Amino acid sequence: MNNESILQVDNVTKNFGGLTAVNHVSLELHQGEILGLIGPNGAGKTTLFNVISGVFLPSSGHYRFMGKDITNLPAYKIARLGIARTHQVVRPLNDLTVLENVTAGACFGRENQSLGQAEQTARAVLDQVGLIQKKDILAAKLNLPEKKRLELARALAAKPYLLLLDEVLAGLNPTEVANMLEVIENIQKDNITILMIEHLMHAIMRISDRIVVLDYGQKIAEGTPKDVVNDPKVIEAYLGDPRVAQALAAEGKE
Amino acid sequence: MTINANVLIASLLDGLLIGFVYGLAAMGLTLIWGVMDVINLSHGALIVLGMFGALLAVQSWGLHPYIAFIIVSIAGLFLGVIIYYIAIRRVLEAPELTTLLSTFAVSMIIIGGGTAAFTTSPRNINFNLGTISFGGGANVLGTKLAAALLAAMVTFLLYMFLYKTRIGKSIRAVSNNRAAAELMGIPSMQILALSFGIGTLLAMGSGALIATLFPFNILSGSVYELKSFVIGVLGGLGNPIGSLLGGLILGFIEGLIPNFMDTSWTPVIEFALFVIILLVKPQGLFGSKD
Amino acid sequence: MRRIILSPFLWIGIIILAAIATWPMATNNPTLREELFLILMFITMALSLNIILGYTGYVNFGHIVFFGLGGYLGIYVMSTLHWGLFPAMIVGGIGASVFAFLLGAAILRLRGAYFALATIGINETMLALAGNFQPFGGATGLTLNFRIYKLYGGAGKALWLAFALLAAVTIIAFIASFIIEKSKFGLGLMVIREDEDAAMVMGIPTPLFKNLAYTASAFLPGIIGVLYFFKNGNIEPGEAFNLEMSIEVLVMIMLGGFGTVSGPIIGAALYEEIRSSLIVNPLLQSMHLVIAGLLLLAIILFVPIGVVGWIRQRVPAVRRYLE
Numbered sequence: 081m082n083n084e085s086i087l088q089v090d091n092v093t094k095n096f097g098g099l100t101a102v103n104h105v106s107l108e109l110h111q112g113e114i115l116g117l118i119g120p121n122g123a124g125k126t127t128l129f130n131v132i133s134g135v136f137l138p139s140s141g142h143y144r145f146m147g148k149d150i151t152n153l154p155a156y157k158i159a160r161l162g163i164a165r166t167h168q169v170v171r172p173l174n175d176l177t178v179l180e181n182v183t184a185g186a187c188f189g190r191e192n193q194s195l196g197q198a199e200q201t202a203r204a205v206l207d208q209v210g211l212i213q214k215k216d217i218l219a220a221k222l223n224l225p226e227k228k229r230l231e232l233a234r235a236l237a238a239k240p241y242l243l244l245l246d247e248v249l250a251g252l253n254p255t256e257v258a259n260m261l262e263v264i265e266n267i268q269k270d271n272i273t274i275l276m277i278e279h280l281m282h283a284i285m286r287i288s289d290r291i292v293v294l295d296y297g298q299k300i301a302e303g304t305p306k307d308v309v310n311d312p313k314v315i316e317a318y319l320g321d322p323r324v325a326q327a328l329a330a331e332g333k334e
Numbered sequence: 335m336t337i338n339a340n341v342l343i344a345s346l347l348d349g350l351l352i353g354f355v356y357g358l359a360a361m362g363l364t365l366i367w368g369v370m371d372v373i374n375l376s377h378g379a380l381i382v383l384g385m386f387g388a389l390l391a392v393q394s395w396g397l398h399p400y401i402a403f404i405i406v407s408i409a410g411l412f413l414g415v416i417i418y419y420i421a422i423r424r425v426l427e428a429p430e431l432t433t434l435l436s437t438f439a440v441s442m443i444i445i446g447g448g449t450a451a452f453t454t455s456p457r458n459i460n461f462n463l464g465t466i467s468f469g470g471g472a473n474v475l476g477t478k479l480a481a482a483l484l485a486a487m488v489t490f491l492l493y494m495f496l497y498k499t500r501i502g503k504s505i506r507a508v509s510n511n512r513a514a515a516e517l518m519g520i521p522s523m524q525i526l527a528l529s530f531g532i533g534t535l536l537a538m539g540s541g542a543l544i545a546t547l548f549p550f551n552i553l554s555g556s557v558y559e560l561k562s563f564v565i566g567v568l569g570g571l572g573n574p575i576g577s578l579l580g581g582l583i584l585g586f587i588e589g590l591i592p593n594f595m596d597t598s599w600t601p602v603i604e605f606a607l608f609v610i611i612l613l614v615k616p617q618g619l620f621g622s623k624d
Numbered sequence: 625m626r627r628i629i630l631s632p633f634l635w636i637g638i639i640i641l642a643a644i645a646t647w648p649m650a651t652n653n654p655t656l657r658e659e660l661f662l663i664l665m666f667i668t669m670a671l672s673l674n675i676i677l678g679y680t681g682y683v684n685f686g687h688i689v690f691f692g693l694g695g696y697l698g699i700y701v702m703s704t705l706h707w708g709l710f711p712a713m714i715v716g717g718i719g720a721s722v723f724a725f726l727l728g729a730a731i732l733r734l735r736g737a738y739f740a741l742a743t744i745g746i747n748e749t750m751l752a753l754a755g756n757f758q759p760f761g762g763a764t765g766l767t768l769n770f771r772i773y774k775l776y777g778g779a780g781k782a783l784w785l786a787f788a789l790l791a792a793v794t795i796i797a798f799i800a801s802f803i804i805e806k807s808k809f810g811l812g813l814m815v816i817r818e819d820e821d822a823a824m825v826m827g828i829p830t831p832l833f834k835n836l837a838y839t840a841s842a843f844l845p846g847i848i849g850v851l852y853f854f855k856n857g858n859i860e861p862g863e864a865f866n867l868e869m870s871i872e873v874l875v876m877i878m879l880g881g882f883g884t885v886s887g888p889i890i891g892a893a894l895y896e897e898i899r900s901s902l903i904v905n906p907l908l909q910s911m912h913l914v915i916a917g918l919l920l921l922a923i924i925l926f927v928p929i930g931v932v933g934w935i936r937q938r939v940p941a942v943r944r945y946l947e
Contacts (some may be wrong), residue, residue: 113906133825134824134825135821135824135825154824154828154829155825156823156825156826156827156828156829157823157829159824159826159827160827164825165825166828167822171819171821171822173711173814173815173818173819173822174818175814175816175817175818175883176818177816178810180814183811184811184812184814184815185826187808187811187812188812188815188826188827188828189826189827190827194808195806195807195811197666198808234826238827293835296741332823336626345642367737371737373737373740413800419922420921421925424925425925427923427926428928430683430737430740431683431705431740431874431878431882432738432844432924432928433679434683434737434740435874435875435878435920435924436921436924436925437920438871438875438920439917439920439921439924440917440921441917442913442914442916442917442920443914443917443918443921445913446911446912446914446916446917447911448916449910450910450911467691497695512716522794528651530778541796556867558750560744563741563744563745564745567741596756598755598756598763599752599756601748601749601751601752602749602752602753603745604752605745605748605749606746606749607754608749609731609742609745609746609749611740612742612745613730613731613733613734613742614733616738619657
């Protein structure tokens with residue numbers, strides 16, 4: 081990992097009517113790192129993802145990707161520059177096959193591949209995430225863990241520089257979590273920068289290089305996993321959710 | 335064209351009275367849209383069914399047209415529930431194209447059956463309540479005034495039902511958020527069936543009233559269906575009470591335009607307005623569900 | 625490209641369509657020609673509507689607008705400016721496409737049922753407008769001078785010419801549909817149909833793609849509008865902008881199976897066959913609309929994927945021949 085900055089979020093705010101979902105958040109991602117984004121439900125994590133990927137325009141603030149201001153670009157232009165994402169609630173393209181889903185990801189992603197190339201890319205990525213034997217079935221027919229892999233594969237096929245992962249581990253059993261973590265680590269080895277939202281504390285603490293904590297739309301902590309789990313402000317933010325607070329405390333003791 | 339103030343007032347008054355009936359016609363469409371997100375393409379056919387129901391009741395059974403209006407409306411309630419269970423329930427969760435086509439199929443069946451039974455020759459209900467003068471040459475037909483009053487009364491009853499009764503509140507809850515309503519223990523299937531029934535009641539009832547005002551044939555429904563779309567968008571799709579205001583606006587426009595240009599321009603202006611409102615303010619002029 | 629050119633489906637389809645087109649010519653049978661004219665016209669209407677409806681997932685009730693507008697433009701340049709049939713066809717097609725492109729920029733922002741409603745509104749606006757637009761003859765419309773057919777060897781020959789041109793347009797519609805389905809553009813449209821928000825995040829320029837699909841879907845209807853009204857000799861608003869016909873074309877696509885190339889073709893042919901056999905049968909004549917309605921309802925309730933979709937699901941072996 082080097083220290084070259086790939087994404088700078090500068091003072092971004094997003095309001096919905098009277099509600100401030102993201103409140104003056106700044107953060108920076110370095111080339112090749114995994115940055116974990118955590119925080120209680122409703123902290124504004126997914127909203128921040130939606131802003132970065134261009135689904136929502138921010139109410140104020142700026143963000144730059146690889147030196148280029150992308151604040152007001154539409155989502156598809158941001159995707160073309162090399163930011164791909166998965167969704168918290170999986171969004172398979174139900175009436176298309178698994179291969180077509182991932183081919184579409186490669187086709188319209190950063191490299192703007194031709195259909196033939198894209199299909200090659202899709203096969204390789206499906207192999208990487210372990211879905212290759214399901215390539216010809218309709219996406220609607222997959223089970224949830226498979227749909228999560230499909231979602232990841234579609235984003236990866238775009239050959240992004242930056243990958244935004246929104247709770248890819250949620251709903252998976254421990255074996256599936258372990259498999260998925262392995263896949264994510266391999267992605268990092270390919271020098272793709274990752275920003276990931278996760279509720280599964282032990283997993284995100286293990287895999288992240290750094291952690292940013294949001295609460296009520298504001299950044300309340302930032303640092304290595306070890307710093308963050310020992311930060312009283314973070315434990316306090318999670319008090320409404322004792323199970324997570326306990327998990328955090330347990331991580332801190334290790 | 336010179337504008338005569340008396341003629342203008344008379345035509346505006348006439349337009350507004352018709353507007354009440356237009357509003358009633360659109361109410362069923364917007365109620366169904368609001369509760370289940372279904373654009374009911376059988377709406378016009380149901381309006382026509384109401385017209386012919388009233389015609390039969392008056393001509394064959396010798397009933398008073400306003401008694402026929404009540405009977406036709408009640409029949410509409412039951413017919414609507416039946417249509418819901420046959421043609422809507424199975425496809426409610428499917429993409430909108432499916433419900434558009436299933437309701438269109440119902441329309442084909444009604445219009446086809448009606449054409450076979452009644453042919454497409456024009457009909458009218460012979461009914462006259464004289465002319466009522468508002469002074470200054472502003473005269474209106476008694477039947478139009480009575481139809482407007484009946485339409486206003488039905489709107490009031492619908493309002494009381496939706497806002498003051500438990501079942502009505504359940505309908506509004508389902509309309510706002512079906513999943514949340516189900517969590518609160520509201521049986522959404524029955525509520526949806528009832529809403530389709532009420533929507534049909536309103537459509538057929540308005541047909542029975544229109545039949546006392548204008549001549550009609552089995553194909554007349556499409557005109558009122560299209561007007562209902564325009565009104566629905568004016569008043570806010572999903573907002574049945576807004577339909578009354580939408581109807582009055584449409585009636586006002588129809589009363590106004592012939593004073594300034596050829597009547598044939600009326601539909602151009604109406605439909606252009608319709609498309610523009612959809613583009614600029616799709617939630618309707620008076621707001622409604624988003 | 626190789627995959628497209630070597631597809632057995634493409635060549636079988638072209639051969640069948642060409643055979644259908646030459647059949648009335650070979651037997652010199654004008655009655656058959658008139659029947660097939662309607663079928664080929666509906667096939668082209670259904671194939672072109674399928675681009676925006678079947679692939680992109682936008683329910684367009686106003687497809688007939690392009691047919692009517694193209695027809696009006698073509699008949700206008702022929703009757704008033706004395707242009708020939710071929711330039712008139714080009715004017716009709718391009719006019720309809722330009723109109724679709726401008727209109728699409730506005731209304732393709734609407735989604736779902738709102739878009740469907742807007743297209744109904746557009747249809748009715750055009751109908752009412754044509755009735756008031758004096759250069760297009762207002763409510764009475766435009767009539768071609770009978771002498772115009774002399775340029776094409778008399779009325780009899782002109783009808784054959786119109787049929788041959790329509791057959792060519794139908795084959796073009798078929799090939800174009802197949803290329804779109806197998807192209808990157810087509811895949812992008814299908815992603816939009818499945819999930820427009822996900823499509824944006826995946827890098828698909830959705831506003832452009834939707835508008836290109838809409839514009840492309842307008843081109844061939846504009847051309848066949850010119851052919852149809854050239855054959856009829858006159859055009860009037862009610863026939864040019866007939867909402868019922870728009871909906872019928874929609875029903876054909878549903879009957880055959882939307883989002884496939886063979887679906888609209890089979891659906892259009894089936895629908896037209898069923899309708900004409902119902903109309904000629906005196907017993908069923910009065911009930912044909914009822915029967916058609918019951919059929920449509922049954923398809924929607926029980927076979928929503930259409931005939932082609934159903935066969936493809938049941939007999940996977942035929943998929944290569946039934947795209």
